[in-house]
Amino acid sequence: MSDLVTRLRRHQWRMTPQRRVIAETLDGAHVHYTADEILERACERMPELSRATVYNTLNELVALGEVLELNFDGRSKRYDPNVDHEHHHLICDGCGATKDVHTVADPLDWLPGDERHGFAVAKASITFRGRCPECREAR
Amino acid sequence: MSDLVTRLRRHQWRMTPQRRVIAETLDGAHVHYTADEILERACERMPELSRATVYNTLNELVALGEVLELNFDGRSKRYDPNVDHEHHHLICDGCGATKDVHTVADPLDWLPGDERHGFAVAKASITFRGRCPECREAR
DNA sequence: ATCCTAGCTTAGACTTCGTCTAATGAAAGA
DNA sequence: TCTTTCATTAGACGAAGTCTAAGCTAGGAT
Ligand SMILES: [Mn+2]
Ligand SMILES: [Mn+2]
Ligand SMILES: [Zn+2]
Ligand SMILES: [Zn+2]
Secondary structure, eight states: OOHHHHHHHTTEEEEEOOHHHHHHHHHHSSSOOOOHHHHHHHHHTTTTTTTTHHHHHHHHHHHSSSSSEEEESSOOOOOOOSSSSSSEEEETTOOEEEEEEEEESGGGGGGGGGSSTTTTTEEEEEEEEOOOHHHTTTO | OTHHHHHHHTTTTTOOHHHHHHHHTTTTOOOOHHHHHHHHHHHHOTTTTOOOHHHHHHHHHHHHHEEEOOOSSSSOEEEEOOOOOOOOOEEEETOEEEEEEOOOSGGGSOOGGGGGGOOOEEEEEEEEEEOOOHHTTTT
């Protein structure tokens, strides 16, 4: 998500200060924030920013394909600005820590034709689960 | 999840009529119901069954490993009684239809050691996405 | 068979996460 | 600068799930 202002203009987006702050909060962060975490961080620069605008903007960024929406635990959604490099996620069952990971092959290749039920299959994402070093230690 | 009463007794579960009805509602259903769908169906046999008991029972079944908790869309969780046969899921982006699918290899084998961040990686689940035959037709 | 008690069930309040509404504000082209 | 169209906002609302506290009951003990 670098040079996001350029990309957003390309999408014919009206550039507002709010959208700029939200997008820059995501930009470069190799993390997976919740909407409320993004609001909190963005509010450090623009205290009057509203929750509704954060949700609106995130949903638009997802629709434009500039951000990925993740949902590991059935609780709050998380937003991933790392959309350029295909990757998957590894999550700690103990503490919820999340890492980006890369597989040695494309998982789409592992789904045989007779398992596709006539679908046009477009993508595959893998969630790996386990225990991080700290949580292994702590039983 | 066949012969679930036997299994539940093995887990030292107190067998109540409510738990029996809920478990039998899941049993044999090769689908992925939401908690409310399970409540609705179970209520056909036991109209006074409460929502809280459905949630309690499902959470316990998940903790016991008798049912899988799925969360595809960030909305309501779904419950999968097909816990015996390792499988993955294929979801239609158009209508939300969900299919069980099987891959030709174990995805754990495709995560190299240097991508594991010191985690003890225990399992991997793949979500395939695409469009079902009906939704392909309809653009 | 009956008693006892730990654990189960229940209604409804509550929490969390997210969407919607309708009034106000402002970006950007003319 | 003017105008139009779209964005922002506070707060109400909704959906999904958890919690509480009071009553009930499964199943072991007697
Ligand atoms: Mn990521
Ligand atoms: Mn399944
Ligand atoms: Zn951990
Ligand atoms: Zn479909």
